Amino acid sequence: MTRLEVRDVTVRFGGVTAVNEATIAADAGHVTALIGPNGAGKTTLFNVITGLQKPTAGRVFLDGHDITHTPTHRRARHGIARTFQRLEAFGSLTVEENIRVAADAIRSKNAKPAQVTRELIRRIGLERYAGVRADAVPTGVARLVELARALAIDPALLLLDEPSSGLSQAETAAFGELLRDLAAQGRAVLIVEHDMPLIMRVSDRIHVLDRGVLIASGTPGEVQADPAVRKAYLGEDEPPSDPNPTMAMPAVVEMDEETFVATYAGTHAAPPTRVAEPAAETETETESEPEPESEAESEAVPESEEPPPSPDGAGPRSGGWF
Amino acid sequence: MNIFLTYTVLGFVIGASYAIAASGLVLTYATTRIFNVAHGATAMFMAFVYWELAYNQGLSDWLSVLLVVFVIAPLFGALLERWVIRRVADAGVGVTLVVTCAVLVGLIGAAEKIWPPGVHSVTMFFAGHGVRIGKVHVSGNDLLTIGLAVAAGAVLFAFLTFTRTGVAMRAAVDDKELLALHGGRPHLMAALAWAMGSALAALAGILLVSARPSDLNYISLTLLVVNSYAAAMAGRLTSLPRTFIGALVLGLLNAYASGYLWTGTAWTGFREAIPAIFLLLMLLLMPQAPLRVGRLSGVAGVRTPEPRRIAIASAALVLAVVIGNAVLSTVNVNRMALGLCFAILALSLVPLTGFSGYVSLAQFSFFGVGALTVAKTHSSAPTALLLGALLAAVAGILVALPSLRLQGLYLALSTIAFAQIMDSMVFQNPSLGGFGGSLRTKRLDLFGYRFTSDKAYALLAAAVFCVIGILVIGLRKGRYGRILIALRDSPAACATLGLNPRLARVAVFAGSAAIAGLGGGLYAGLQNQVGSTNFQFFNSLPLLLIVVCAGVTSVSGALLGGMLLMALNSYPSTQAYLFLILAIAAVGLGKQPNGIMGWLFDLRDHPVAGRLGFGSAGLARSIAASAAGAGTGSGTRSVGKSPVAVGDNAEAEA
Ligand SMILES: Nc1ncnc2c1ncn2[C@@H]1O[C@H](COP(=O)(O)OP(=O)(O)OP(=O)(O)O)[C@@H](O)[C@H]1O
Ligand SMILES: [Mg+2]
Numbered sequence: 015m016t017r018l019e020v021r022d023v024t025v026r027f028g029g030v031t032a033v034n035e036a037t038i039a040a041d042a043g044h045v046t047a048l049i050g051p052n053g054a055g056k057t058t059l060f061n062v063i064t065g066l067q068k069p070t071a072g073r074v075f076l077d078g079h080d081i082t083h084t085p086t087h088r089r090a091r092h093g094i095a096r097t098f099q100r101l102e103a104f105g106s107l108t109v110e111e112n113i114r115v116a117a118d119a120i121r122s123k124n125a126k127p128a129q130v131t132r133e134l135i136r137r138i139g140l141e142r143y144a145g146v147r148a149d150a151v152p153t154g155v156a157r158l159v160e161l162a163r164a165l166a167i168d169p170a171l172l173l174l175d176e177p178s179s180g181l182s183q184a185e186t187a188a189f190g191e192l193l194r195d196l197a198a199q200g201r202a203v204l205i206v207e208h209d210m211p212l213i214m215r216v217s218d219r220i221h222v223l224d225r226g227v228l229i230a231s232g233t234p235g236e237v238q239a240d241p242a243v244r245k246a247y248l249g250e251d252e253p254p255s256d257p258n259p260t261m262a263m264p265a266v267v268e269m270d271e272e273t274f275v276a277t278y279a280g281t282h283a284a285p286p287t288r289v290a291e292p293a294a295e296t297e298t299e300t301e302s303e304p305e306p307e308s309e310a311e312s313e314a315v316p317e318s319e320e321p322p323p324s325p326d327g328a329g330p331r332s333g334g335w336f
Numbered sequence: 337m338n339i340f341l342t343y344t345v346l347g348f349v350i351g352a353s354y355a356i357a358a359s360g361l362v363l364t365y366a367t368t369r370i371f372n373v374a375h376g377a378t379a380m381f382m383a384f385v386y387w388e389l390a391y392n393q394g395l396s397d398w399l400s401v402l403l404v405v406f407v408i409a410p411l412f413g414a415l416l417e418r419w420v421i422r423r424v425a426d427a428g429v430g431v432t433l434v435v436t437c438a439v440l441v442g443l444i445g446a447a448e449k450i451w452p453p454g455v456h457s458v459t460m461f462f463a464g465h466g467v468r469i470g471k472v473h474v475s476g477n478d479l480l481t482i483g484l485a486v487a488a489g490a491v492l493f494a495f496l497t498f499t500r501t502g503v504a505m506r507a508a509v510d511d512k513e514l515l516a517l518h519g520g521r522p523h524l525m526a527a528l529a530w531a532m533g534s535a536l537a538a539l540a541g542i543l544l545v546s547a548r549p550s551d552l553n554y555i556s557l558t559l560l561v562v563n564s565y566a567a568a569m570a571g572r573l574t575s576l577p578r579t580f581i582g583a584l585v586l587g588l589l590n591a592y593a594s595g596y597l598w599t600g601t602a603w604t605g606f607r608e609a610i611p612a613i614f615l616l617l618m619l620l621l622m623p624q625a626p627l628r629v630g631r632l633s634g635v636a637g638v639r640t641p642e643p644r645r646i647a648i649a650s651a652a653l654v655l656a657v658v659i660g661n662a663v664l665s666t667v668n669v670n671r672m673a674l675g676l677c678f679a680i681l682a683l684s685l686v687p688l689t690g691f692s693g694y695v696s697l698a699q700f701s702f703f704g705v706g707a708l709t710v711a712k713t714h715s716s717a718p719t720a721l722l723l724g725a726l727l728a729a730v731a732g733i734l735v736a737l738p739s740l741r742l743q744g745l746y747l748a749l750s751t752i753a754f755a756q757i758m759d760s761m762v763f764q765n766p767s768l769g770g771f772g773g774s775l776r777t778k779r780l781d782l783f784g785y786r787f788t789s790d791k792a793y794a795l796l797a798a799a800v801f802c803v804i805g806i807l808v809i810g811l812r813k814g815r816y817g818r819i820l821i822a823l824r825d826s827p828a829a830c831a832t833l834g835l836n837p838r839l840a841r842v843a844v845f846a847g848s849a850a851i852a853g854l855g856g857g858l859y860a861g862l863q864n865q866v867g868s869t870n871f872q873f874f875n876s877l878p879l880l881l882i883v884v885c886a887g888v889t890s891v892s893g894a895l896l897g898g899m900l901l902m903a904l905n906s907y908p909s910t911q912a913y914l915f916l917i918l919a920i921a922a923v924g925l926g927k928q929p930n931g932i933m934g935w936l937f938d939l940r941d942h943p944v945a946g947r948l949g950f951g952s953a954g955l956a957r958s959i960a961a962s963a964a965g966a967g968t969g970s971g972t973r974s975v976g977k978s979p980v981a982v983g984d985n986a987e988a989e990a
Binding site: 026064065066069085086087088089090091094095096098102103104105107112115116118119120160163164166167302322 | 613673737815818819821822824825826829830832834835836837
C-alpha cells in the first residue's frame with residue numbers, strides 16, 4: 015500500500031532548482047531509500063514532505079490524502095516523523111526528556127508516555143545517556159536520540175536523514191536490523207543514506223536523485239545496474255564489466271558493495287563507513303569508560319571511540335513496546 | 337493650504353532627524369547584526385555633552401558640534417564595540433539586547449550623575465534666520481536638519497556602495513572568515529560601524545534638542561529615538577533608502593496627526609502611539625522567515641531542585657522576611673515588600689525568557705494592568721487581584737497573537753511597540769489617573785484579615801512569591817516546561833513531532849502576563865496608590881536587564897532581580913555600585929547565561945568553595961543535610977555535566 019506519494023515536486027531557491035519535478039513513493043511495510051550525491055536535493059525533499067519547505071510546484075499525498083498545504087505539526091499527527099541530517103535534538107534537555115517531549119505530544123493516543131519513553135530508551139540502547147543533556151552526547155548518539163524521539167510519536171511514515179553517520183560498523187549492522195523491524199511493523203520507512211552497503215541490504219526500493227532530478231527508481235539490483243545511476247555516481251557512461259541485473263539481491267550487494275563504497279568515498283566529503291574497528295576493542299572501552307558525566311566533559315568525543323549504546327553491545331534490541 | 341504646507345514642512349523636519357538616527361541604527365545592525373537598544377541613549381548623552389561644551393565650557397556652537405559628532409561620539413562608539421559588544425557578539429539575541437540595554441541604563445545613570453536634573457536649554461542654530469516658502473516660514477534650524485539628513489544619507493550611501501571599506505563593511509556581516517581571508521579586517525569594520533553609528537546618533541540628538549529646546553531631558557530624548565526604530569524597521573534594518581522613506585512617512589504622519597486629529601484626549605493618546613503603531617505594522621509586514629534548521633545547541637539551562645529543597649528554600653525565605661520584619665525600620669520593611677512584589681514581576685520573566693527564550697519588554701505593561709485593575713475596582717477582595725491577573729493574561733495574548741510569526745529581535749521589538757501603545761493609549765488615559773495622576777488603592781482583605789501593616793504585607797508577598805515560584809518549577813519539571821524548552825531549542829523539530837508552536841507561545845505569554853499582573857495587583861495594594869508613570873514602558877528595560885543579569889533561568893534569580901530592582905529605585909546612593917555589578921554581569925552573560933545566580937551555583941559546585949558553604953545554596957544544602965539526618969552529599973544530582981549550574985530556588989534571603 016502506498017503510504018507516501020510525492021508527485022512532480024519542484025523546489026527553487028532563487029535561481030537554484032534544488033528539486034526538479036521529482037516523483038517518489040514509499041510503501042507501508044517497506045524500507046525505501048532515497049540516494050544521490052551531495053546537493054542532490056534529498057534533504058530538501060524531506061523538508062517538503064514534512065512541510066518545513068513549501069514546494070514551488072507539485073503535491074504530496076499521505077495515504078491518498080493531499081497534504082501539500084497541511085502545516086508541519088498536523089502532518090506529524092497524521093503519522094509523519096523524521097530525523098534531521100544536521101542535528102535538531104533539544105540540546106538543553108536530557109536524552110530522556112527529548113524522547114518524553116515526543117511521547118507527550120501524542121498523549122491522547124497512548125496513555126503512558128513515561129513507559130513509552132523507558133521502552134524506547136531500552137530499545138534504542140540509550141540507557142547510559144538517559145540523564146545526559148543532548149548537546150553533550152556524541153553525534154552518533156544524538157542521531158539515535160532523534161530516532162527514538164521520532165519513534166515516540168509512533169509514526170506511520172518515518173523519514174531518516176543520514177541516520178547511520180557517526181555509528182560504528184557493529185552499530186550500523188544492528189541499525190539495519192532495526193530498520194527491517196520497523197518496516198515489519200507496517201511502517202513506511204524512507205531513508206536517505208550515503209552508506210551504500212547498508213542501503214543495498216535493507217531497502218526494498220531505491221529512488222536516485224541527481225541534481226534535483228529523479229534519475230532512477232527500482233529494486234537495489236535494478237538501481238545498481240542502471241546506467242544513469244552509474245554515470246551519476248561513477249562519472250562513466252557504460253556499466254562496468256559484466257553487470258548482472260538478474261542476480262539475486264544479496265549477491266548483488268556482495269559484488270557491488272566495494273565499488274559503491276569506493277565511489278562514494280571518492281566523490282563525497284564524508285566517508286559513510288567508519289574505519290573498521292574490532293568490536294572487541296569498542297567493548298573494552300565501554301567497560302573502562304567512567305561515568306557519563308566525564309564523557310560529556312570532553313566536548314567532542316570522536317565517534318569511533320564511542321561505545322555501542324547498548325550495554326550488551328548488541329545494539330538496538332527488537333521487541334518490547336513495538 | 338497654508339496649514340497643510342506648514343505641517344508638511346514640519347513632517348519633513350521630524351522625518352529628517354528620525355532618518356539620521358535610524359540610519360545609524362541600520363549601519364550598526366547591518367554590519368554587526370546587533371541591534372543597539374542604547375542608540376537613543378547615545379543620542380541623549382551626546383546632546384548633553386554638546387550642551388556641556390557649548391553652554392557650560394563656553395566653546396562655540398559649531399566647534400562643539402564638530403567635536404561631539406566627529407571625535408567624542410565616534411570614539412565612544414568604537415570603544416563600546418571594542419570592550420563590550422565584541423564580547424557578546426556571538427551570543428544570542430537575548431544577550432545582545434540585554435547588554436545594549438545595560439548600556440542604555442548606564443548612559444542614563446551617568447547623564448543624571450554628571451548633569452543633575454535642572455534646566456539644560458539649547459538655542460536653535462541660525463536663530464532668527466529662515467526662509468519663506470509661500471506663506472510658510474521655515475527656520476534656519478529646520479533647513480539645517482533637512483540638509484544634514486540629505487547629506488548624511490548621500491554620504492553613507494556612496495560610502496557603502498563605492499568605497500572598498502564600505503563594501504567590506506557590508507561583507508563583514510555575511511562571512512567574517514571569508515572577509516578575513518580576503519585581507520579584510522572584520523573587527524575594524526565593526527568598530528568603524530559603531531563609531532559611525534554613534535556619530536549619527538549624536539548628530540540626531542543635537543538636532544532634536546536644538547529644534548525643541550525643552551527636550552534636553554534624559555528619558556524623553558532616549559525615547560524619542562525609539563521612533564527611529566520604527567523608521568529603521570521600514571528598511572528591515574538593512575536598507576538605507578527604505579529607512580529614509582520610512583522616516584519621512586513617519587515624520588509626515590506625526591506632523592499631520594498633530595495638525596489634523598482633533599485634540600480630544602483620546603486622540604492625544606493615539607497621536608503619541610503613532611510611531612509605535614507604525615513600528616508594529618512594519619514588523620507585521622516582515623516576510624515570514626522559514627524555520628531555521630541545523631543546530632544542536634542547548635542553552636545553558638536549569639537544573640530543577642527536588643521538592644525537599646524547594647520546601648526548605650521557601651521556608652528560608654519566609655523566615656528571612658520574619659527576621660526582616662523584626663529588625664528593619666518601617667520604611668525598609670515597606671521596601672522589602674516592594675522588592676518581593678518586583679520579584680513576582682521578575683518571576684514572570686522566568687518561563688517567558690528563561691525557559692522559552694522570548695525577550696519581552698512589555699512586562700511592566702502587564703504589571704500595570706494588574707495594578708490598575710485593583711485600583712479601578714476599589715476592592716480589597718482577592719478576586720480583584722485575580723481579575724487583574726486575568727486581564728493581564730488577556731493583554732499577554734494580545735501581544736502574542738499578532739507577533740506569532742516573529743522571532744528573536746523582531747518579537748522583542750513588537751513587545752516594545754505594544755508597551756508604548758499601552759503607555760500612551762491606556763495608562764495615560766484620564767479615567768485611569770492620566771499622565772502624572774494617580775488612583776488610590778485598597779489593601780487585600782483575605783477571609784476577614786486585612787493586610788494593613790507592611791509587615792503582614794511583606795509576608796503575604798513572600799508567600800505569593802513562593803507559591804508562584806513552586807508553580808514555575810513545577811512547570812519546568814512537567815510536560816509543558818519541556819515543550820517550552822524544546823520549542824526554544826528547535827521549533828522545527830517540535831513541529832515535526834506534532835507540537836503546535838503557536839499555541840505554546842500564546843499560552844506562555846498569557847501565563848507570564850498573568851504572573852506580572854498578579855505582582856502588579858499586590859504592588860498596587862502595597863503602595864496605596866498607583867499612577868501611569870509607575871508602568872511606563874521605559875521601566876521594562878532595567879527590569880529585563882536586572883533579571884537577566886541576576887539569573888532569568890532560576891526562581892532564585894528572580895528573587896535577586898526583584899530585590900535589585902527595588903534597591904535601584906529605593907536607594908539612589910547605591911546606584912553606581914549596582915550599575916557596576918550589572919555591567920560586569922551583563923558582559924559576563926556571553927559566558928554565563930544564567931547570570932549572577934549561575935556564577936553562584938557554579939561556585940557551589942566548585943570543590944573547595946562548595947565545601948566551605950559558599951554559593952547561594954550552600955547554606956540551604958547544609959541545612960538540608962542536617963535536617964534529613966543523612967547527608968545529601970555533594971553529588972545529590974547526577975545530571976550530566978551541563979555547562980551550567982542549577983536553577984533552584986534555594987537562597988539565603990537575597
Ligand atoms: N534554504 C536554502 N536556500 C538556498 N539553497 C538551498 C537551501 N537548502 C538547500 N539549498 C540548495 O539546494 C540543493 C539541494 O540541497 P539538499 O540539502 O537538499 O541536498 P542533499 O541531497 O540533502 O545533499 P547532502 O547529501 O549534502 O545532504 C543544494 O544545492 C543546496 O545548496
Ligand atoms: Mg541532505
